[in-house]
Amino acid sequence: MGVELLEKHGYSSNNHKARKVNAKMIQFADIVLTMEQSHQQVLVKDYPQASGKVMLLGKWLDDLEISDPYQKSFEAFSQVFSQIEDSCVAWVKILSNE
Numbered sequence: 001m002g003v004e005l006l007e008k009h010g011y012s013s014n015n016h017k018a019r020k021v022n023a024k025m026i027q028f029a030d031i032v033l034t035m036e037q038s039h040q041q042v043l044v045k046d047y048p049q050a051s052g053k054v055m056l057l058g059k060w061l062d063d064l065e066i067s068d069p070y071q072k073s074f075e076a077f078s079q080v081f082s083q084i085e086d087s088c089v090a091w092v093k094i095l096s097n098e
Contacts, residue, residue: 001069001077009081026050033057033091035066058083060090 006013019025026032026047032054034040044051058064066083069076 001074002081005077005081009085023047029053031055035068037063037065057087057091059087060094061087 003013021032021043026043026049029050030053032043032050033056034043034054035057037056040054040056043054047054056063056065058066061083064083064087066080066087069080
């Protein structure tokens with residue numbers, strides 16, 4: 001369902017590959033965005049040196065937590081897609097000083 005939604009909205013998933021976070025990724029990242037506060041807490045616990053750069057993807061949407069739609073309906077995937085897209089737009093505005 002996720003790939004279908006991406007393509008429907010003009011995004012490609014061709015180069016996407018899920019990977020586990022590791023110390024090297026954290027070290028070289030300027031910012032690390034998580035979907036839920038529990039993910040943020042785990043990363044900060046495992047990588048305390050990254051505490052200042054681990055934030056919620058939904059931070060600029062009133063600290064929105066975005067739930068994983070795994071094994072849920074197409075409607076749930078659509079809602080999560082919208083939340084992710086809206087959150088990314090908000091980050092772009094903040095990072096580009098708009």
